[in-house]
Amino acid sequence: MSLELIFFLVLALASVVTAFGMLLSRNAIYSALYLVMNFITVAIFYLMLGAPFIAMAQITVYAGAIMVLFLFVIMLLGAERLPDTQVLPYQKWLARVLAFILVVETGYMLLVRGKPQGEIIPPEASANMVDSLREMGMTLFNEYLLPFEVTSVLLLVAMVGAIVLIRKDKKVG
Amino acid sequence: MLSDWTLWLEWFIKALVVIFALLTGFAYLTWYERRALARIQVRIGPNRAGPQGLLQPIADAVKLIFKEELVPAKADKIMFFWAPVVTMVPSIIIAAVIPWGESFTAFGREIRLYVADINVGVLYLMSIASIAVYGIVLAGWSSNNKYAMLGGLRSSAQMISYELALGLSFVTAIILANSMRLLDIVEAQKGLWFAVIQPVGAVIFWVATLAEVNRAPFDMPEAEQELTAGYHSEYSGMKFALFFMAEYQKMIVICAIAATLYFGGFREFGFLANTFFSVDYTWTLGSWQITNWFLGPIYLFLKVVVLLFGMIWVRATWPRIRYDRLMAFGWKVLLPLSLAIAFITAAGILLSDLYNNQLFFWAIPVVSIIVGLFTVAMIYRELRRKANERA
Structure with a gap:
């Protein structure tokens, strides 16, 4: 068994265990933390596949931003204990x-x-580090410019909506 | 590659060096801060243990190790135990990508002076900084104490808010260097520091990092007048020491990052290039060819010391900012300003490339400073208006 396979199996086990932990835990804080650990194991999977950008984005966006907000809301509402x-x-x-x-x-x-559909590019070739990042940016902003912009407008709409909802009405006069 | 045990040994030694540097750095930073604060406030500061109080950190460590550790009866025991660890780990591993020099040859192999050289180095910094908040939040929650809880909530809100401005000032440095590799960013500052090309970006970075590491004037999570000690109210002994350590290590690391991104990293001043004081300079001693690789860590150390003094100076002279103003400042001032700065930088570089004209490149600092001054004027006007309304 190669070292990589052992590493993969350990990681896979961790990922499955944390996923189950998230589902089975009766404490919302622990559930959220299991989910964070799950996100981190998924990020390590991406690293193993030679996609460091996606791995880091996964940690920053999901583990770092979204789950912190989840924890924040759970704590703010005091909703840790789920009913039995x-x-x-x-x-x-x-x-x-x-x-x-x-x-x-x-x-x-x-x-x-x-059976594998089409050619699978081995990680070593596709992950030629600095160039792959540049290439990804080029693809994202040339080929997929419209979907990218549409997504960002969608996010902007959600943000404006949130601001409108919390905005107090100004007193007249 | 994985079977090459010498490579493993090299990594292991380098990691140990980084960890020890951070640990000693932490110990002496506490001494440095107390002495500098005392100096600014016309006091003497710790001067009893050893010459000039240099043994004070050791005395503190001994005291903290032998203190009793209390665990509140209604605390969440598991999380209460893990929270200091979760705070501590990111503050160390974030240092892995910071380069502290180039390379030298020893035992017939080239040894590079950084632990990890990854192409998404800046993103790595960003992701580790973003998970650093967990320890503080969990400490606040698991203590089962309303002050600690409020401290944890405050810190999470604050760190999420200022992360955006921090990320955008990272982006500015990335655009200027045209790479996310920290080594490339340092190389790109060979002639001119990014702090010169983009001074406003450096200032935004500085303010955002102060908020990220919960330092004064943004130390709301541990504001002693309102929250006793915030998230670590219930911690004592070595567990408290871990929080303390994490905070100071974060300070050191964040200053090293600031030096790397905006102040030329381990490189010398631009005007020292090609002299004896350059990192690249090679001199001959008999039959030996010696490169000045050892100057890299020294330069980085000096820059970190100067930047740390800036942090201490701010703490000594500025009062704590009110919490609603802290949030308003982060979202309404720092975020739009950093967006504008990133846009100006990108536009300047694009235009100077397009028309092959250096004038556009030099428009970057000028326009950014004008925008920065305009922002300051607007804040000033707004504060005046509010003061007049109240009067």
């Missing part, structure tokens, strides 16, 4: 059925269509 009783009783069974379907689907895809 289920609010929606049918939800559990529905989730089990859906999860089963997902597993069957994944298995089908792996076994039946598991």
Whole structure:
């Protein structure tokens, strides 16, 4: 077994365990922290695949910004303890059925269509460091300029909406 | 590559060097700060333990190790234990990408003076800085104390707000250097520091880092008049020492980052190039060819000391800023200003490339300073107006 495979297996285990921890924990703070750890393991997966930019963006955006806001809101509302009783009783069974379907689907895809589609570029070649970053920027701003701009406008709309919602009405006169 | 044990050994030694440098740096930074503060406030400061009080950090360490550690009865024990660790780790590992020199040859191999040379170095700094907030938030939450909790909440809000301005001033440096590798950024400042080309960017970086490391005048998370000691109210003994350590190590690291991004990193002043004091200078001693590689760490150290003095000076002379003003300053002043600065820098470089005219390049500092002064004037006017309204 190569060193890389051992590393991958340990990381995969950590990722699965933290995902389960997030689901099963009855304390919202612990759930959020398990999710943070999960994001970090995913970022390390990206690093192993030779995509350092995406790995760092993953940590900065998800673990660093979004989850901090989650924690902030959980603490601010004092909503750490979840109730021990289920609010929606049918939800559990529905989730089990859906999860089963997902597993069957994944298995089908792996076994039946598991052969690689098209050429897979090995990480060493695609991750030629400095150039790959430059190339990504070029692609993003030339080929995908419109989707990129549309996404940013969408985010801007959400931001303006948030500001409008919290804005107090000015007193007349 | 992974089986090359000498490479592992090299990495291990370099990592140890960085960690030890940070630990001793922390110990002597506390002494440096207390002495400098005392000097500014016309006091003497610690001068009893050893000559000039130089053994004071050791005395403090011994005291903190032997202190009793208390855990509040209703604290979340697991998180209470882990919070200091989570605060400590990012403050050390963030130093991994900072270059402190070029390279030298020893034992027949080239040894480079940095732990990790990654092409997304600046992003790495950004991501580690963004997860540094967890320790403080968790410390505040797990203490089960309302003061600690408020301190944790304040720090998370503050760090998220100022991260944006910090990130945009990183972007300014990236645009100027045309690379995210820290070594390239240092090389790009061979002739001229980025602080000269983009002074406003350097100032924004400075203000944002003060808020990131919770230093005065942005030390709201531990404002003693309102929150006793903020997020570390309930901590004592070595756990408290870890928070203390993390704060000072963050100060050192952030000053090293500031030196790297805006003040030429481990390089000498531009006018010292090609003299004996240059990092690249090679001289001959008999049959030996010696490059001045050892000057790199020295230059970086001197720059860090000067920048640290700036931080201490600010703490000694400025009162704490009110919390709503802190937030308003971050979102309404610093963020738009840093956006404008990034835009001006990018436009200047693009135009000077397009028309092959240096005039556009030199318009960058001029226009940025004008925009910066305009912002200061607007803040001043707004504060005047508010003061008049109240009167």
